[in-house]
Amino acid sequence: MAKGDPGVTTRSRRAAPRSKRAASAATGEPELVQLLTPEGERIESAFGPDGTEYRVDFTDEEYRGLYRDLVLVRKLDAEATALQRQGELGLWASLLGQEAAQVGSGRALRSQDMAFPTYREHGVLYCRGIDPIMPLGLFRGVDQGGWDPNEFKFNMYTIVIGAQTLHATGYAMGVHMDGRTGTEDGEAVIAYFGDGATSQGDVNEAFVWASVFNAPLVFFCQNNQYAISEPLERQTRVPLYQRAGGFGFPGVRVDGNDVLASYAVTRHALDNARLGQGPSLIEAYTYRMGAHTTSDDPTRYRIASEVEAWQAKDPIARMKAFLVNQQIADESFFTEVDEQARTESVHLRERVLNMPNPQPVTMFDHVYPHGSPELDEQRAQFTKYMESFEGSAH
Amino acid sequence: MATETLTLGKALNTGLRKALENDPKVVIMGEDVGKLGGVFRITDGLQKDFGDQRVIDTPLAESGIIGTAVGLAIRGFRPVCEIQFDGFVYPAYDQIVSQVAKMHYRSQGKVTIPMVIRIPYGGGIGAVEHHSESPEAYFAHTAGLKVVTCANPQDAYVMIQQAIASDDPIVFLEPKRRYWEKGPVELDAPLDAAYPLHSSRVARAGTDATVLAYGPMVRTALDAATAAAEDGRELEVIDLRTLSPLDLTAAYESVKRTGRCVVVHEAPGNLGLGSEIAARITEECFYSLESPVLRVTGFDTPYPASRVEEEYLPDLDRVLDAVDRTFGW
Ligand SMILES: Cc1ncc(C[n+]2csc(CCOP(=O)(O)OP(=O)(O)O)c2C)c(N)n1
Numbered sequence: 001m002a003k004g005d006p007g008v009t010t011r012s013r014r015a016a017p018r019s020k021r022a023a024s025a026a027t028g029e030p031e032l033v034q035l036l037t038p039e040g041e042r043i044e045s046a047f048g049p050d051g052t053e054y055r056v057d058f059t060d061e062e063y064r065g066l067y068r069d070l071v072l073v074r075k076l077d078a079e080a081t082a083l084q085r086q087g088e089l090g091l092w093a094s095l096l097g098q099e100a101a102q103v104g105s106g107r108a109l110r111s112q113d114m115a116f117p118t119y120r121e122h123g124v125l126y127c128r129g130i131d132p133i134m135p136l137g138l139f140r141g142v143d144q145g146g147w148d149p150n151e152f153k154f155n156m157y158t159i160v161i162g163a164q165t166l167h168a169t170g171y172a173m174g175v176h177m178d179g180r181t182g183t184e185d186g187e188a189v190i191a192y193f194g195d196g197a198t199s200q201g202d203v204n205e206a207f208v209w210a211s212v213f214n215a216p217l218v219f220f221c222q223n224n225q226y227a228i229s230e231p232l233e234r235q236t237r238v239p240l241y242q243r244a245g246g247f248g249f250p251g252v253r254v255d256g257n258d259v260l261a262s263y264a265v266t267r268h269a270l271d272n273a274r275l276g277q278g279p280s281l282i283e284a285y286t287y288r289m290g291a292h293t294t295s296d297d298p299t300r301y302r303i304a305s306e307v308e309a310w311q312a313k314d315p316i317a318r319m320k321a322f323l324v325n326q327q328i329a330d331e332s333f334f335t336e337v338d339e340q341a342r343t344e345s346v347h348l349r350e351r352v353l354n355m356p357n358p359q360p361v362t363m364f365d366h367v368y369p370h371g372s373p374e375l376d377e378q379r380a381q382f383t384k385y386m387e388s389f390e391g392s393a394h
Numbered sequence: 395m396a397t398e399t400l401t402l403g404k405a406l407n408t409g410l411r412k413a414l415e416n417d418p419k420v421v422i423m424g425e426d427v428g429k430l431g432g433v434f435r436i437t438d439g440l441q442k443d444f445g446d447q448r449v450i451d452t453p454l455a456e457s458g459i460i461g462t463a464v465g466l467a468i469r470g471f472r473p474v475c476e477i478q479f480d481g482f483v484y485p486a487y488d489q490i491v492s493q494v495a496k497m498h499y500r501s502q503g504k505v506t507i508p509m510v511i512r513i514p515y516g517g518g519i520g521a522v523e524h525h526s527e528s529p530e531a532y533f534a535h536t537a538g539l540k541v542v543t544c545a546n547p548q549d550a551y552v553m554i555q556q557a558i559a560s561d562d563p564i565v566f567l568e569p570k571r572r573y574w575e576k577g578p579v580e581l582d583a584p585l586d587a588a589y590p591l592h593s594s595r596v597a598r599a600g601t602d603a604t605v606l607a608y609g610p611m612v613r614t615a616l617d618a619a620t621a622a623a624e625d626g627r628e629l630e631v632i633d634l635r636t637l638s639p640l641d642l643t644a645a646y647e648s649v650k651r652t653g654r655c656v657v658v659h660e661a662p663g664n665l666g667l668g669s670e671i672a673a674r675i676t677e678e679c680f681y682s683l684e685s686p687v688l689r690v691t692g693f694d695t696p697y698p699a700s701r702v703e704e705e706y707l708p709d710l711d712r713v714l715d716a717v718d719r720t721f722g723w
Pocket of ligand 1 (some may be wrong): 120159160161162193194195196197198222224226227228288292425454456478482485
């Protein structure tokens with residue numbers, strides 16, 4: 001699939017002719033919208049809790065494109081984890097297991113839409129067309145995030161949990177006030193956060209504001225079941241998507257390991273937002289397969305059988321099974337994708353190793369848009385001080 | 395008496411354990427403090443031994459942690475709250491400054507809030523942004539709060555217990571980059587004897603100039619003193635231990651002898667603790683001073699990317715450079 005905008009025009013011939021209601025209380029499984037089963041079986045359409053019908057129609061090329069995205073994003077993430085282990089990054093927050101939620105939602109964004117990420121949205125970042133080297137500067141400690149949020153319509157990473165949901169709300173209010181909603185080509189905003197974040201005051205305040213101001217905003221919660229060590233039960237006693245009702249907007253739970261459903265549900269919510277129908281909450285039900293970050297030790301709070309159960313729901317494996325079963329892709333395609341992933345990750349590694357440290361004096365830059373006499377003075381003194389060392393290169 | 399060699403982190407853990415044992419009203423609460431034992435493992439093993447009613451994994455909401463602790467304190471508990479990192483205390487700032495600090499005053503003494511707010515603070519561990527800040531001045535500026543910080547395992551062990559036993563709300567700053575440094579800890583040390591909570595102490599005696607430091611910078615000041623001694627200059631190092639209220643008795647006494655004073659902290663210099671300390675020493679020791687009181691601090695920038703933090707943080711060279719300058723006047 002080409003970067004940007006997967007079409008929804010040609011109907012798929014591949015879909016099995018059956019529909020599924022979201023509510024499946026009988027099975028005891030969480031109610032979720034699913035279009036691709038863990039076995040790789042296509043479901044033609046599925047319904048949300050409010051009766052909304054979700055479906056996607058992709059061309060073969062677009063299906064292959066989504067698969068390529070998933071594999072590349074996983075590989076780049078694995079490379080970053082390895083770089084951290086080798087001491088080249090101070091920290092890395094891996095997205096392993098969450099590729100489908102991120103690629104699905106990321107590809108559902110239109111070019112005019114704005115995204116507000118946490119620190120884990122490397123897959124969305126990739127979909128926004130941002131060089132994957134960008135977040136590595138932050139984690140290596142050479143900068144604090146290098147891309148231009150306005151150019152790429154993807155804000156800086158946010159480390160304080162939940163803070164960005166309010167930024168996204170304000171931004172979306174601005175979109176509304178600029179008159180950029182209410183039409184097919186209107187703008188929409190998406191805010192990413194985790195299950196832990198739903199406990200934060202900021203997130204709840206964002207829900208209130210977005211609702212009251214009918215902000216064109218999609219709250220996209222990746223429920224990966226843990227906030228560092230704390231399981232979901234430490235954050236909530238009700239399914240997260242159901243909270244939306246109390247704030248006055250729709251909520252839906254999607255299978256976050258299903259890239260097709262993640263795409264369909266997000267696209268629908270974004271379109272509603274851009275048409276002026278206000279905010280909604282998507283809970284992408286998924287699992288963090290690795291550690292929270294490279295400094296975490298999940299063996300202290302997580303059992304192996306749980307991880308195994310989720311392994312069976314792997315987002316890439318099911319997409320591959322689908323492509324194979326429907327003869328959309330053959331072995332040579334998979335080999336080629338793996339080869340591309342390998343090449344790109346080797347390239348990434350080389351570039352990370354060559355990332356220069358910033359000149360210390362740059363720490364004085366950009367504190368104020370128009371500078372400050374005090375800082376100018378400190379900068380001058382600092383420069384002089386550094387020069388006072390013998391053999392100083394400064 | 396039982397003396398053990400412990401890391402500063404383990405000393406805190408042992409102190410917390412003792413506090414939990416000694417008073418059933420003490421509860422520990424915070425993000426990941428239970429099973430994980432905190433991201434720095436300072437509460438390691440405590441939930442296992444005291445249960446999840448006494449060592450409570452809270453929702454991820456700093457304002458909620460402090461706000462609910464206020465209610466628990468009114469009800470007669472002694473909450474010990476962990477804020478995971480310095481840079482994440484700000485969502486709770488409103489609760490701390492507007493509620494915690496003022497309850498006693500507003501109730502004309504009828505309500506006490508015997509709360510401890512533990513914050514791993516400061517830089518030097520190569521962390522990403524929001525994980526290396528020194529917010530002490532914000533809290534020291536607030537009437538109704540007390541602010542303390544420990545610099546070695548012995549103090550960590552004693553001071554955390556003193557803080558929990560105190561009826562004041564206390565912001566307890568833990569120098570995170572010193573968590574792994576070891577030292578002797580006298581486990582039976584009486585809590586109120588040698589060094590009450592709100593007192594400074596002479597960390598190294600000297601005659602030629604006085605260096606005032608606290609928390610992570612005490613180690614740096616001591617290292618500078620060792621280096622200066624090789625050049626024949628004896629520096630007196632004072633560990634302030636308590637930042638609000640400030641105990642400058644030892645500092646005044648020292649500066650009157652040495653005539654020279656350098657204050658060191660990691661936080662930005664502008665309106666930092668150093669400004670207050672320099673002003674007070676100038677007022678108190680004016681006729682003994684041979685030179686102005688100098689400050690060695692972080693710069694007035696946000697905490698920079700970690701690859702340049704070594705340049706940002708005061709180090710031995712910058713301390714010695716300031717000492718040299720006090721002799722140049
Ligand atoms: C306000 C704040 N408090 C604490 C932290 C430390 N912290 C970083 S990530 C995290 C857990 C976040 O969990 P969740 O929102 O579920 O997102 P996930 O990382 O699982 O995607 C915590 C406690 C923080 N970054 N910000």
